[in-house]
Amino acid sequence: MTTTLATGALVDALGVDAVLTADSVRDAASHDTWPVATVWQKLGRHPYRPDMVVRVRSVKEIQSVVNIARESKTPLTARGLGSSVTGQPLPMRGGIVLDTSGLVGEPSLNEVDATVTVPAGVMGGDLETWLNERGYTLNHFPQSLYRSTLGGWVATRATGQFSSKYGGIENLLISYECVLADGTVAWLGQRPRAAMGPDLKQLLIGSEGTLGIVTGVTLKVFAQAEARSIDAFVLPDVQAGIDAMREIAQAELKPFLVRFYDADEARHAAPGAAADAPLLFLGSEGVGGVVEAEFAALTSIVERHGGSSIGAEPVRGWLGRRFDFSTVENLLATPGGYAETVEIANMWSRLPAMYDELKTALAPYADEVLGHFSHIYEQGSSLYMILLGHASNDEEALDRLETIWATAMEIVVAHDGEVSHHHGGGLARQAWVERSLGTGFPVLQKIKAALDPEGILNPGKLGM
Template sequence: MSAAAVIDQLRRSFGPDALLTGEGDLDARSHDTWPVATVWAKLGRHPHRPDAVVRAGSVADVVEVLRIAGETGTPVTAWGLGSSVTGQPLPVAGGIVLDLAGLVSEPELDELDRTVTVAAGVRGSDLESWLGERDLTLNHSPQSLGRSTVGGWIATRATGQFSSRYGGIEDLVVGYQVVLADGTVADLGQRPRAAMGPDLKEFFLGSEGTLGVVTRVTLKVFARPELRITEAFTLPTVEAGLAVMREVVQAGLRPHLVRFYDIDEAAHAVPDRPATAPVLFLGHEGLAGVATAEHAAATAIVTAHGGASMGAAPVDAWMARRYDFSSVENLLAEPGGYAETVEVANLWSRIGPMYAELKEQLAPLADEVLGHFSHVYDQGSSLYMILLGRAADDETALRRLEEIWARAMKVVVAHEGEISHHHGGGLARQPWVRESLGTGYPVLSRVKQALDPDHILNPGKLGFGTRS
């Protein structure tokens, strides 16, 4: 069916405030905050543009959009606040962008079970502020807290800066509601654990809107910690820092904050001091006695590896600016300016060599190549490679960004690492999805075929093609 005919059907179901077809509205939904998309916008390019935008204000609206899409064979791409940095919400096959930012509700707090339930379009910082007024917190703090929705956290399998203690969204979500491609509404979750088959809520975590549309979320909440201790340390080498992180977590300690910067990024992490060594940020929180004991035990491990305290001031300064994107945004706004963050992960046995090769391979592609490790687990850690550069013009900058992704993914796959830790696949990683998932990919493909056989939902992501 033609786009015009689909729009006519949408117009009969939605009023002018909910159905958007203006050039500016369509252009705005053809770019997220992926640096490649940002450069496209600077160049006046809109390669992934919808035919219409529908602002959903209820679950019934979502069901109606999917009904029309199914009957007409029209692609639907869910959109939250457009803060993805990998092109996840870009409608590569056109069709309908389903804007969920208006799907909001007053939080429903269960103080006894320590949960809060909200509609999927609620902004993360709004929910955190509401809880803060009640001396509670989500303990979920992605850098995009003020630019992302709770439904987006589910769809992208997000994690936050304190995940080493509290876990990613997969650990913090209790349950959620999802609308399938055929309009079926399903509530998924456990109370608090179940052995009745697989945990169905895992199917949609990180599915990037390719399997269903999340409409309501129930999350854990926590009391504010009695005590928070933070401290920064220098360490003699990257190897020493990795050993500290591994020994801390494998000893059973659970710091809420673990961030280890190589010497290049240490200059940015502690800008008021000369960068002479890698730097570790470490923090523990909770009951005063427990946090104090854990921090003392972790500090002993740091000291044993040649660490020297810098005090709490560097961490306090970082905490005050940790949601600030301006340095990257300002660079991207310059003619020829570019910046990219490639976050990956690997086992302790592989992450050091993978980091070393990434630094070597990416060095020619930017003025600065920075690295830091965070989000630690018993078996390994995530790794961020941050690249900052200035090219002669925006066309050259775009080619540099494309080459950064090609080189980085090749290295990570060669080291048998995870090509994304929490930013997801989107368009940035689309060429490497199948290679990354290996023999697991046919399982994902069969789930997709069962839930969305016509490939209506967000085609062109997670290795799936567009509808033929």
């Protein structure tokens, strides 16, 4: 079956209004919010353009599209709201972009089990608002909360700003429904834990649509915290902050908020609050007496590493603007402007050296190179490198962005770090997938071959 015949079959199955082939629609589906793709758009380039965009509103419709794609050997790339910052939903080999943002419906709240079940096309911010009205919260706050879908969170292994306490989506997810490449539907999850074979729930988490399409999710919900304590601390240097975070994590304390900025980013995070010094934001929440005790322990650790409080106001300011993308978006909108966020991770023992080398090596490619640590674990932490710059034109800006990615990834691999903490691979990290996964890469290839032998689902991503 050719692409033309596939289009006809899709129109027959879903109706003419669901199958879109207009140039403007196809152009829009060839970009997400990855800065490189944004500059492509400014230059009028669409290197990864689908042949059509298909809008679906039910699991049955998704099954129909998958079956037609498989029979016609047409590439199929799922897309939610397009908030990826690494090119994950861009179709590397054309074909069909499956728009799942219409897969919405009323949430189902189970207050006894503390879960909520909802279609995968629902926007995260809409669900959070719905839960807040009933006294609950997801406690999952990616910066894209109001721009991303629940299915996208699962497909990209998303994490949120409060993950140091509540974990990433893999910890908050109870189960999910998915459509596989052969058109079958499966629910994968545990109740609440199981020893019957491997944890199949993990299979599609972070798979970027290469192994199946997530259509529904059941997530944990939490009662809104009764008490909260927050504060900001100046630290003498980056090493002191890293040491304090490591001690906090290894003491098994669970602050909901941990954000440690180097001196360069501290000026953005808390203008005027600290002069040329790193800054640590900390917060505890939960039951009143527990919060009080935990925050006292956190403060003691930070002070032992040379930290001193400057008050809670900088943290309150950040909490009020934490979903704001305007700094990056405004810079990208200017001629020659560029910005990039590269999030990586490493073990505590390797983290300082990796940070130092990234700061030095990336400095020639941007006006500002900012760094912060914001998701901590007993064994290590994530690290964000944020780059802001102006080039003479958009072509030069694109060249710098590509150089930034190549430079950063090579350094992370050399330090045996994780090339992505939570933004995923997408297009940005394609060249480093195999080196990152090492001997695990052939295992992933075998799983792909078993679940998607025709290779129709988001082909090219994750190196497959």
